[in-house]
Amino acid sequence: MDDIPLSAQLTALALLLAMSAFFSLSETAMMASNRFRLRHLAQQGHHGAQKALSLLNTTDKMLGVILLGNNLINAAAATLVSVITIELFGEGKWALGAGTLAVTFAILVFAEITPKIIGATHADRLALVLGYVLTPLLRLFYPIVWFVNLFASMLLRVLRLTPAASNQPPQLSQEELLSLVLESSHIIPQKHRTILSSLFELNRITVEDVMTPRGNIEILDIDRPWEEVKSQLATSYHSRLPACRESLDQLLGILPVRRLLGSIGDDSFDESALMQQVQPPYYIPAGTPAFSQLAFFQENRQRIGFVVDEYGEILGLLTLEDIIEEFVGDFTTSMPGLGQELCWTDKGEAIVEGARQLRDINRMLGLDFPLDGPKTLNGLILEHFQDIPESGISIKLAGIAVEILQTKDRRVVTVRIFRPAPD
Numbered sequence: 001m002d003d004i005p006l007s008a009q010l011t012a013l014a015l016l017l018a019m020s021a022f023f024s025l026s027e028t029a030m031m032a033s034n035r036f037r038l039r040h041l042a043q044q045g046h047h048g049a050q051k052a053l054s055l056l057n058t059t060d061k062m063l064g065v066i067l068l069g070n071n072l073i074n075a076a077a078a079t080l081v082s083v084i085t086i087e088l089f090g091e092g093k094w095a096l097g098a099g100t101l102a103v104t105f106a107i108l109v110f111a112e113i114t115p116k117i118i119g120a121t122h123a124d125r126l127a128l129v130l131g132y133v134l135t136p137l138l139r140l141f142y143p144i145v146w147f148v149n150l151f152a153s154m155l156l157r158v159l160r161l162t163p164a165a166s167n168q169p170p171q172l173s174q175e176e177l178l179s180l181v182l183e184s185s186h187i188i189p190q191k192h193r194t195i196l197s198s199l200f201e202l203n204r205i206t207v208e209d210v211m212t213p214r215g216n217i218e219i220l221d222i223d224r225p226w227e228e229v230k231s232q233l234a235t236s237y238h239s240r241l242p243a244c245r246e247s248l249d250q251l252l253g254i255l256p257v258r259r260l261l262g263s264i265g266d267d268s269f270d271e272s273a274l275m276q277q278v279q280p281p282y283y284i285p286a287g288t289p290a291f292s293q294l295a296f297f298q299e300n301r302q303r304i305g306f307v308v309d310e311y312g313e314i315l316g317l318l319t320l321e322d323i324i325e326e327f328v329g330d331f332t333t334s335m336p337g338l339g340q341e342l343c344w345t346d347k348g349e350a351i352v353e354g355a356r357q358l359r360d361i362n363r364m365l366g367l368d369f370p371l372d373g374p375k376t377l378n379g380l381i382l383e384h385f386q387d388i389p390e391s392g393i394s395i396k397l398a399g400i401a402v403e404i405l406q407t408k409d410r411r412v413v414t415v416r417i418f419r420p421a422p423d
Contacts, residue, residue, distance in 0.1 A: 020111035028119030051131030198327030211316035354378035354412035
């Protein structure tokens with residue numbers, strides 16, 4: 001190479017470093033690219049995404065051609081640096097050592113670290129372009145790549161590290177998918193993320209978590225004086241009422257109130273006319289997953305059911321709206337006052353109804369009441385005392401200070417909750 005000008009040798013060295021940088025960038029960008037985004041773009045007909053996916057589906061061959069080019073070019077660059085060093089400083093050991101350090105530094109900075117950082121930072125955009133370059137390179141050097149990968153695959157078999165098929169889509173658990181949803185604040189609006197995250201939770205909760213407890217169900221007792229029955233029908237804010245005699249233990253069925261509004265004032269409207277409109281009750285076993293029940297409501301065109309325990313005793317009432325509100329938020333109210341959002345006052349207090357679901361209180365106030373036992377605040381307090389407490393008593397539940405403000409008819413009506421001090 002004595003007849004080649006030094007300037008040409010330096011130019012060739014720079015070109016080799018640039019090519020090495022390209023292969024380093026390609027390796028990082030292709031492996032760090034978002035396959036879900038590429039698959040979405042490929043389905044829309046994006047040719048760059050299709051080529052990138054095709055390469056990623058044969059990762060061994062793609063890495064083979066990238067590493068083949070990178071190692072050949074780095075070896076050529078090292079040889080060229082040795083030649084340049086000998087021409088400039090002779091064949092002294094110190095000169096060759098200095099040349100080795102120089103080429104190592106140049107490769108690390110210009111051909112490895114910097115391009116890899118660029119590739120990792122802009123992986124998704126670069127992958128769409130790199131497919132056009134790497135695909136023809138793979139076709140050109142395919143025999144060499146195949147031969148090298150033959151030995152690599154044999155070594156992997158000996159080590160019992162045979163990789164899975166690259167064309168299989170990535171498998172994500174529910175927890176990983178939920179993390180992706182929660183971390184996508186720059187893409188998905190807050191309301192949408194709340195709904196999506198609630199959908200994941202729907203598989204973990206049961207009908208008991210979202211039902212209206214038995215003590216809060218408004219019933220239509222047809223054994224009461226007839227005028228009182230008609231008055232209740234005319235003033236009820238529910239579209240359906242459980243019809244029974246005296247209590248839910250003698251349940252007759254579900255009465256669609258709206259169908260009777262036009263007949264309530266007629267003299268001919270009596271108990272027999274009312275009973276003709278009563279629909280048979282539908283029972284839901286306690287412990288049924290809320291998502292499974294939602295699917296059943298949809299498939300069977302049901303909207304309401306009674307949750308029963310293993311002995312057939314009615315525990316509560318579940319409607320289609322109760323389940324939907326779990327992931328879209330409240331848009332109806334099952335009891336007056338229970339549809340209002342809870343928030344802390346300036347003094348760090350919150351007045352809460354005893355009939356409130358613990359899950360709602362935890363979500364709205366950022367608390368951590370236990371959910372593996374009673375479903376309502378009233379139930380949690382009664383479980384703690386094993387009796388009906390008196391007004392004015394203060395206790396701590398799960399480290400949260402609670403003051404009982406009002407009790408009535410064997411239940412806690414209202415409670416004052418004090419915000420816990422930050423840890």
